Amino acid sequence: MLCGVGRAAGQVEWLAVLLLGALLVQDSARVGAERAAERRNPVLGTDTFPRHRAELINPGILGEYREDAELSATAYVEYMELRHHILDEGDHTFEIPPEPKGEMRHDQQIKVAQWELERAEFVARGATDRFATVDPSSRIRYESIYRLHVEPEFAKRAVKAIKPSDISTFQTELGERVGPSTVATARLVVVGVLDLAVADDAIKKNPARSKIVQTVSSDSGEKIQAWSDERVFSLIDGHPDSLRAMPTIGATCGLREGELFGVAEEDIDFDEGVIHVRRQLKKLGKDHVFALPKNDRTRIVPMSDWTAQNIRVHIAKYKPQPLTLPWEKPTGKPQTHKVLFRWLDGDHMKPRAYSETVWKPALVAAGVIPEPTKDKRGRRRYVTTRKEGTHQLRHCYASVMLADGVNVRELAEYLGHADPEFTLKIYAHMLPDSHDRARRAIDARMFRPRAVSDGTWTERR
Incomplete structure (x- = not known):
């Protein structure tokens, strides 16, 4: 604290x-x-x-x-x-x-x-x-943010001595070293701790909630740019055959990385043409667990015929085997599912291993990032930013959906967003230009052919 x-x-x-x-x-x-x-x-x-x-x-x-x-x-x-x-x-x-x-x-x-x-x-x-109801992975992140950023600044200071100006300066200086998401999380931790101090009568008011202290958005303000179809296809081709269906599902169904790691054979409904997104595979410290998708929201996502065919081929070549992991936390009740994607040695997918040995080499093959360099120990070092992460597959999916007229509310449901307003905030700039649609709507309603006295036709009323 x-x-x-x-x-x-x-x-x-x-x-x-x-x-x-x-x-x-x-x-x-x-x-x-x-x-x-x-x-x-x-x-x-x-x-x-x-x-x-x-x-x-x-x-x-x-x-x-x-x-x-x-x-x-x-x-x-x-x-x-x-x-x-x-x-x-x-x-x-x-x-x-x-x-x-x-x-x-x-x-x-x-x-x-x-x-x-x-x-x-x-x-x-x-x-x-x-924090009893906080998601375990969120708790780990909060503890990390506290240890790295909050504790060095405030741990040796009396609660009553912390002023709103101190919080404001902390946020500003932290923002010069890290990204907006980290600053927003650090502020969340500080506000939560000081709220607890207020509830415990250690202080009367929370200085972090003062009007002079600006709230922090985790959004960098940059508009998301979806990758071209050619880049996505090149990225898919850059994956090994045993994992090639993974980015295919990501780009055509909008699943998150952890959801792709956790999707199982029983989640694919070929008759209805849908995928049931029921779990994710995620890392908690040194452990891995099955857990509900982000926001604790399961969902049903439409599956195209092309995607279904790719999944059928994958299942025929790489028969899914049962994987047992604890549910939600390392001590949770074990659950067993026939996940679609495993390493060839039978081990389950791990985020860092996938990133370093599959995803980043595929980025290089697609020309997205340069060839890696090697450090003093001979290890490969790739130069990437958050713009080259697996979330780009979801952005591709969203851009295709919006371009073909899927409304924001439906897209939010398919992506697993808790609020359609969040979806609109991220992807509003991808919505098709409304000018042509507006012109066509007026033309269709207001201008209809009718006969005039000289026997000709006109589109004016």
Whole structure:
């Protein structure tokens, strides 16, 4: 999180406090006051608080207790007693002890630490509840954004000291180093943490929601340009035969990369001419899982005869085999599906491996990006941007649909967008020129042939 309330002897970092509080919750069942009093140093004891855990503690608060075993034990016992008392009473309203004029005494320091740790447990439980419904992959991204961008800027600052101008400066400076999507996510994390601080009465107002702090859009503002048919066909041809149907489905049905990795034989309805998009295969840290498509929206997508024929040929040559992965999270219930696309050794598709060994070489073959260079270790290095990602297949699909008169609401459904307005925002510039349609509509309605007195015909009324 951001930062707790600092005191004279040193400032307890908000994130460290949350982590330490969580550790205390886990250890409290087996660590009682009697055992703590018997240990030489319960703050640094190897079986209760290993040294790597002690590193979470700000040395300015508890560092000097390392040389005083008796006082550390006493302080720890007092803390445990206070903790159990407060939890039993159900009271989570804490007063900060007054700051002494001179150097803070040991007992005052430990009381500040007690207050911070108790408050941290309360906040940590609230944070756990808050993110309980967050998609696991989103949670991983939020944690990464916090660690890389938010923590270095705010982790050592008191919550009450953060001003709207600080948030505004943070967003501006971050935007000079990273893309708009990262800035938008970082702002989302900051706003969420400060909202939690407001709910917990740590601050009265969220400075990130001030009118002077601009909201951040993840949209770069650049109009999407769909690839030509020739480029798409070249990209498809650049894929190995066992995976060639994958970009074909992507370009003709608009599936996302993870959905292509997870589409299974049972999802293809040749009789109705549709594909049921029911899952995606996605990476969570080091693990891979099956999960609902983005926005938790399953959908049905029309399948052209040409696409269906390509899929039939693929299934005949590369018979789908059952793949079992957990559902939604690494500990989720296993599900088994006969996915269409696997590596030849039987392993499931992995985003990075596909990108480096299939997609990017196909981009080179299609003339989209230059040949790769090699680093000092002899590894190939491709030069790409987000404009050359697999999402281009969806953009191709959208451009074809709009050009042939499919309306935005239908396209949003086929693409799996939660809101047609989002679809319109992205693809409005791809809509056919309406001038000719407007002229034809007026001509068809207002100008009709009729006979005149001289026996000729006119299109004027």
